[in-house]
Amino acid sequence: MYQLIQFLSRKRAFILFALLEILSLWFFYSVNNYPSAILFNTTNLYVAQALKLSNSLVEYSNLKAVNTDLASENKRLNEMVAKLQAQQLNVPTSVVRYKADSAVAARFKYTVAKITNLTTSQFNNYITIDKGSADGLAPGMGVISSTGVVGKIKSCSEHYSRVITILHSDYTVSAKIKSNSEIGSIKWDGVNPEIVEMTDVSRYKTVRVRDTIMTSDFNYVFPPNIVIGYVKKVGVKPDNTFHDIKVQLATDFHTLSYVYVINNTLEKEQKKLEEIDNEPKK
Numbered sequence: 001m002y003q004l005i006q007f008l009s010r011k012r013a014f015i016l017f018a019l020l021e022i023l024s025l026w027f028f029y030s031v032n033n034y035p036s037a038i039l040f041n042t043t044n045l046y047v048a049q050a051l052k053l054s055n056s057l058v059e060y061s062n063l064k065a066v067n068t069d070l071a072s073e074n075k076r077l078n079e080m081v082a083k084l085q086a087q088q089l090n091v092p093t094s095v096v097r098y099k100a101d102s103a104v105a106a107r108f109k110y111t112v113a114k115i116t117n118l119t120t121s122q123f124n125n126y127i128t129i130d131k132g133s134a135d136g137l138a139p140g141m142g143v144i145s146s147t148g149v150v151g152k153i154k155s156c157s158e159h160y161s162r163v164i165t166i167l168h169s170d171y172t173v174s175a176k177i178k179s180n181s182e183i184g185s186i187k188w189d190g191v192n193p194e195i196v197e198m199t200d201v202s203r204y205k206t207v208r209v210r211d212t213i214m215t216s217d218f219n220y221v222f223p224p225n226i227v228i229g230y231v232k233k234v235g236v237k238p239d240n241t242f243h244d245i246k247v248q249l250a251t252d253f254h255t256l257s258y259v260y261v262i263n264n265t266l267e268k269e270q271k272k273l274e275e276i277d278n279e280p281k282k
Contacts, residue, residue, distance in 0.1 A: 107266040108223050111135060113259050116160070120167060120193040120253045127163040129259060132156045142221035142262040148250030149173060149228045150259055152221050161261070166228075167193050167253065174219040175228055178212040180205060186213065186228055186247065193253060195232065198245040205243070207234045213247050220267045 113129035131137050133156045143150040143163050151165035164171055166188060173186040175198060184201040198213060211231040215222040233246040 104266065107264055109263045109265060111137060111261040113261055115256050115259060118256065123169055123190045125165050125167040127165055129161050129163060131261065132159045132161050134158045137161050137261055143259050144226055144262065145251045145256055145259055149215060149222065149226055150251055166196060173228060174216045175213050176216040177207060178214055183216050194249055196247050196249060198247050199242060201243045201245060203236050203241055203243050207231060207243055207245060209234060220264055222262060
């Protein structure tokens with residue numbers, strides 16, 4: 001306390017000067033309307049800018065939580081879409097009435113995962129995600145993004161999984177052309193990470209630029225009608241009966257953050273039945 005008193009005593013002239021300055025400024029701005037208005041507007045301007053900056057910082061800090069919430073909501077919506085698509089008729093109602101079994105319609109379950117590592121510049125590219133066997137994931141499960149197909153799980157640890165992407169020289173996806181349901185296979189040629197090839201489509205079938213390429217109904221990994229990409233170029237290979245189709249991928253691997261792992265809960269049942277029927281007769 002004594003030191004504080006000594007300090008105030010030494011600085012009393014400056015403190016008195018500062019108080020008188022503040023008092024004079026208060027009288028000046030309270031009596032004169034024009035300077036008072038300028039001060040008020042200037043103060044409001046800086047306060048508004050400070051609030052804007054503060055709100056921007058708060059919104060930025062909340063982006064992670066927002067992205068997580070959006071990913072969870074997309075998971076729920078994906079499950080609903082897959083179920084509704086399975087219940088829709090694939091043939092005219094005048095020919096046959098069809099309604100999918102409830103278990104079949106709801107066989108695809110989704111798990112949200114965050115990407116922790118990925119490559120796009122290799123000949124064989126992979127993604128690492130932060131979910132593993134402890135979360136119910138297993139090798140062979142399909143992986144998609146909010147925009148389209150990504151790949152499938154190759155291996156799992158307890159808390160991580162390694163995903164072989166569509167940008168892998170040994171990976172193919174059964175696909176169809178939306179406009180005519182023609183079936184083919186999607187494979188990457190190892191050149192451009194934004195372009196893949198669709199093969200096995202007859203040159204006598206109509207294929208147009210900007211046609212949508214989707215997953216077919218004939219695979220265990222993905223639900224049907226998941227977008228893979230869009231036809232960018234159509235040609236015919238020399239001495240070949242098939243189209244040469246270049247497809248622009250719907251998924252931008254350079255900006256991926258979250259993915260959705262698909263578990264086909266009836267896959268084992270279907271494979272077991274098909275293996276029994278395919279056993280050679282004795």
